[in-house]
Structure formats: C-alpha cells, structure tokens
Amino acid sequence: MERDDRFSKENLKRLVEGTLHWEEVKKAIRLSPKDSDRFWKYLEVLQEKVPWDDKILLRISDHLYIVAKDGGRITKCDCGHEFGDYRVNWKLGCQVYVRKTSEEIGEVVTIPEARHNIELVEMREFYCPGCYALLGVEVVPPGYPPVFEMIPDLDSFYREWMGQPLPDESPDWFQDKTLDKPAEWAKEG
Numbered sequence: 001m002e003r004d005d006r007f008s009k010e011n012l013k014r015l016v017e018g019t020l021h022w023e024e025v026k027k028a029i030r031l032s033p034k035d036s037d038r039f040w041k042y043l044e045v046l047q048e049k050v051p052w053d054d055k056i057l058l059r060i061s062d063h064l065y066i067v068a069k070d071g072g073r074i075t076k077c078d079c080g081h082e083f084g085d086y087r088v089n090w091k092l093g094c095q096v097y098v099r100k101t102s103e104e105i106g107e108v109v110t111i112p113e114a115r116h117n118i119e120l121v122e123m124r125e126f127y128c129p130g131c132y133a134l135l136g137v138e139v140v141p142p143g144y145p146p147v148f149e150m151i152p153d154l155d156s157f158y159r160e161w162m163g164q165p166l167p168d169e170s171p172d173w174f175q176d177k178t179l180d181k182p183a184e185w186a187k188e189g
C-alpha cells in the first residue's frame with residue numbers, strides 16, 4: 001500500500017501515547033481528505049508497542065486487543081495474558097472485585113453525592129489475571145450478567161470500511177458466544 005505521510009507515523013505514535021501537541025492533533029482531525037493509510041499506520045504503532053507478535057486486528061481498550069492466533073481471533077492483554085475467543089466476554093476470565101458497602105465504594109468514589117444507591121446496584125472491577133491492570137468497571141444490579149462492552153463486526157469493518165477483507169472471513173465471527181462458556185463449565189463440573 002502507498003504511504004500517505006501527510007500525518008506521519010511518528011505523530012500517530014505520539015497521539016497514541018498522549019504526547020502529541022494539541023495543534024498537531026487538530027491538524028490531524030481536520031486533514032482533508034484524511035491520510036488513506038491512517039488505520040494501518042495505527043496498527044503498526046500498536047504492534048510495535050506490545051511485547052508479543054500475534055497480529056493485532058483491533059484495539060478495544062487501553063490494555064486489550066483482538067489478535068489473530070492459531071486460526072482464531074482472541075482477546076489479549078498487552079501483558080500477554082490471553083482471554084480466549086473474542087466472541088466470549090473477556091470479563092469472564094478476569095479477577096473480579098465487587099464493592100457493595102458504602103465504605104468499599106467510598107474508597108474509589110470520594111464525593112458522597114456521586115455514590116450510587118447500594119440497595120440497588122453494586123460496583124464490579126475487572127482485573128487482568130496476568131498483570132492486575134484494571135480492565136473495566138461496571139455498576140449494575142447484583143446478579144446482572146457481566147456487560148459485554150464490545151463485540152465488533154471485524155469482517156465488515158475490514159472489508160467495507162478498510163477495503164481489505166481479513167483472510168479468514170466468515171459469518172461465524174460476528175456472534176456473541178459468551179453463553180457457551182458457562183455451558184462448558186457446567187459440562188466440566
């Protein structure tokens with residue numbers, strides 16, 4: 001693919017790291033037409049920052065990536081911990097800390113008025129078992145299933161938006177498989 005360096009990879013790297021000057025950020029936002037290879041440069045920048053080689057398909061949060069590995073597409077933390085099939089909510093593979101009491105919530109929400117009603121909801125923190133980074137927080141009624149924040153349609157994204165279909169395209173990829181996991185646990189038990 002032809003390089004389009006009107007917004008350079010070096011600047012993109014600074015943008016990802018949060019050190020790009022605001023004037024440069026504005027230029028990048030206003031660039032018209034946009035540099036056609038921005039997403040590919042972005043992937044290169046991400047790939048160079050992680051300590052492993054599995055091909056990044058998409059970054060889904062500060063620490064988490066969907067990567068291609070051994071014919072699958074899995075969720076992986078930048079520390080290297082793997083959560084398995086990306087169609088299963090990665091939260092099921094986390095260490096979870098639940099805050100239920102006012103004291104426990106007071107440790108993280110310092111303004112009393114901002115605390116939620118502990119009779120209705122609890123606060124769950126999801127930690128990576130590999131590096132103990134905080135990967136997600138949700139405030140939901142007790143017993144509510146972990147919220148699946150994002151299941152991207154990778155094939156449509158790559159084919160229709162980026163014009164470069166993934167080699168293993170299949171309708172199977174765009175499905176929430178989270179409920180398969182408890183079913184597997186039940187079988188194992």
Ligand SMILES: [Zn+2]
Pocket residue numbers: 063077078079080081128129130131132133
């Ligand atoms: Zn991790």
